[in-house]
Amino acid sequence: MTTDKLISEIRKKNSFLCVGLDVDLDKIPNFLLEEEDPIFSFNKAIIDATHNYAVAFKPNTAFYEAYGIKGWKSLEKTINYLNQTYPEIFTIADAKRGDIGNTSSRYAKAFFEDLGFDSVTVAPYMGRDSVEPFLEFNNKHTILLALTSNEGAYDFQTKKIEGETVYTQVLKTSKNWKNSENLMYVIGATKAEHLAEVRKIVPNSFLLVPGVGAQGGSLTEVCKYGMTPDISLLVNSSRGIIYASNQLNFAEAAAEEAKNIQLQMKAILDGIR
Amino acid sequence: MTTDKLISEIRKKNSFLCVGLDVDLDKIPNFLLEEEDPIFSFNKAIIDATHNYAVAFKPNTAFYEAYGIKGWKSLEKTINYLNQTYPEIFTIADAKRGDIGNTSSRYAKAFFEDLGFDSVTVAPYMGRDSVEPFLEFNNKHTILLALTSNEGAYDFQTKKIEGETVYTQVLKTSKNWKNSENLMYVIGATKAEHLAEVRKIVPNSFLLVPGVGAQGGSLTEVCKYGMTPDISLLVNSSRGIIYASNQLNFAEAAAEEAKNIQLQMKAILDGIR
Numbered sequence: 265m266t267t268d269k270l271i272s273e274i275r276k277k278n279s280f281l282c283v284g285l286d287v288d289l290d291k292i293p294n295f296l297l298e299e300e301d302p303i304f305s306f307n308k309a310i311i312d313a314t315h316n317y318a319v320a321f322k323p324n325t326a327f328y329e330a331y332g333i334k335g336w337k338s339l340e341k342t343i344n345y346l347n348q349t350y351p352e353i354f355t356i357a358d359a360k361r362g363d364i365g366n367t368s369s370r371y372a373k374a375f376f377e378d379l380g381f382d383s384v385t386v387a388p389y390m391g392r393d394s395v396e397p398f399l400e401f402n403n404k405h406t407i408l409l410a411l412t413s414n415e416g417a418y419d420f421q422t423k424k425i426e427g428e429t430v431y432t433q434v435l436k437t438s439k440n441w442k443n444s445e446n447l448m449y450v451i452g453a454t455k456a457e458h459l460a461e462v463r464k465i466v467p468n469s470f471l472l473v474p475g476v477g478a479q480g481g482s483l484t485e486v487c488k489y490g491m492t493p494d495i496s497l498l499v500n501s502s503r504g505i506i507y508a509s510n511q512l513n514f515a516e517a518a519a520e521e522a523k524n525i526q527l528q529m530k531a532i533l534d535g536i537r
Numbered sequence: 538m539t540t541d542k543l544i545s546e547i548r549k550k551n552s553f554l555c556v557g558l559d560v561d562l563d564k565i566p567n568f569l570l571e572e573e574d575p576i577f578s579f580n581k582a583i584i585d586a587t588h589n590y591a592v593a594f595k596p597n598t599a600f601y602e603a604y605g606i607k608g609w610k611s612l613e614k615t616i617n618y619l620n621q622t623y624p625e626i627f628t629i630a631d632a633k634r635g636d637i638g639n640t641s642s643r644y645a646k647a648f649f650e651d652l653g654f655d656s657v658t659v660a661p662y663m664g665r666d667s668v669e670p671f672l673e674f675n676n677k678h679t680i681l682l683a684l685t686s687n688e689g690a691y692d693f694q695t696k697k698i699e700g701e702t703v704y705t706q707v708l709k710t711s712k713n714w715k716n717s718e719n720l721m722y723v724i725g726a727t728k729a730e731h732l733a734e735v736r737k738i739v740p741n742s743f744l745l746v747p748g749v750g751a752q753g754g755s756l757t758e759v760c761k762y763g764m765t766p767d768i769s770l771l772v773n774s775s776r777g778i779i780y781a782s783n784q785l786n787f788a789e790a791a792a793e794e795a796k797n798i799q800l801q802m803k804a805i806l807d808g809i810r
Binding site for chain 2: 286324326327329330332333336337340360361362363364365367368370371373374378379387388389390391392393394395409412413414415416417418419420421423424425426430433434437
């Protein structure tokens with residue numbers, strides 16, 4: 265998907281919500297466990313119920329890998345379902361990959377071509393030649409971890425290299441990589457005060473913002489510091505939406521949660537128009 | 538596997554060689570493509586031919602993921618074969634994972650429990666709470682990326698935080714994490730001169746050293762700066778061994794290469810006894 269198409273979907277839906285599909289068999293409604301593929305059944309119901317309020321869906325691959333080959337089949341069915349039924353949805357493989365050149369090419373091929381995701385999250389630690397193989401794909405997006413929403417972000421990401429934090433160095437350095445127009449960045453909502461600084465370095469890049477909701481980040485703060493004239497934000501919510509209920513009405517409850525966030529987003533978008 | 542058992546295997550075999558199973562269908566002998574599972578057939582032949590000269594095998598998961606569910610089946614068959622046929626072999630899932638707490642727990646379970654690997658490589662960028670879930674497993678080892686063998690290592694890893702490089706900060710910080718006795722570190726052979734500095738910080742930790750051979754690192758240099766009284770080194774070679782030949786004799790050629798390296802290792806070990 266092109267960036268322009270993503271922006272136009274955001275405007276059309278008045279939403280920049282990304283729904284995280286972090287599916288845990290211990291948390292989904294019990295009655296689904298009798299289905300042939302409970303993970304896919306759960307995802308399909310959640311996607312069908314929430315797609316009107318969201319522009320993106322983001323399965324975290326760890327949750328699928330944890331179930332071995334069965335899990336990978338569920339992931340494959342989920343992305344195929346999204347691509348076939350809702351081609352206007354932006355899809356993110358939250359895989360946090362990163363390896364040396366020829367190996368990163370393998371990962372890029374797996375996620376972009378074989379599975380058909382629009383984007384994949386990538387870790388920056390190994391530097392340019394671990395990321396550039398992802399950037400070679402046209403209209404595919406590489407979402408680089410910059411400042412994450414967890415406590416451990418303070419271990420290295422906010423430490424200073426020659427007066428500048430590691431994560432701002434990641435932003436600055438990566439801007440010079442080949443095909444850097446295909447980069448987006450992960451910036452956690454729990455650190456919204458950093459967003460103003462981020463925007464000085466990458467004024468136009470899309471930011472994927474986890475940590476609103478369950479992790480405590482504020483949507484208003486994120487928009488205040490992170491939004492651009494093209495919006496350029498994807499705000500993720502996972503548990504708050506998909507586990508809103510574990511009863512028969514789980515999909516309706518998820519839709520209700522997603523709609524609540526979408527309405528907040530619409531209010532913010534109306535406010536800046 | 539316990540660290541003591543690994544050390545005793547190294548002494549018994551006079552080898553600290555790790556064989557990287559980075560299997561690429563474009564590079565394996567053509568005649569194997571007719572097999573039902575060419576990747577597993579290739580791995581099995583390589584493992585059978587080289588296990589006397591190596592103490593560890595390391596599949597890089599990217600190469601398997603690139604082939605989708607078929608690839609994951611090949612990985613599963615490979616680790617099962619290793620665990621059943623050669624339980625004395627130390628196994629490494631070169632996955633370079635790392636995510637927030639509950640997600641890292643998922644990865645740890647997948648690699649340690651479900652697949653049964655002895656160890657997994659993990660990226661440090663997200664800090665303590667992304668790594669500690671891996672450290673909770675008894676007699677399982679978390680191999681943290683510190684200084685990698687690729688060019689991109691100079692982008693962030695060797696940059697200085699308050700006078701100290703990022704990778705030495707990773708070493709120092711991670712020593713204070715819970716169950717840090719289960720940590721090993723990746724230190725690239727292409728930067729052997731850094732090993733003396735590494736040993737000042739982690740004098741006894743096992744180091745997994747890629748980059749000898751194809752990438753140009755020197756075994757003698759690595760041992761000079763990195764070896765401890767308990768050896769505490771695993772030196773990896775992938776392409777140099779597994780693609781020594783793509784003819785009918787590919788397994789024998791791989792064995793010959795592995796034996797050459799093992800003999801160099803024996804000479805070094807004899808020299809320090």
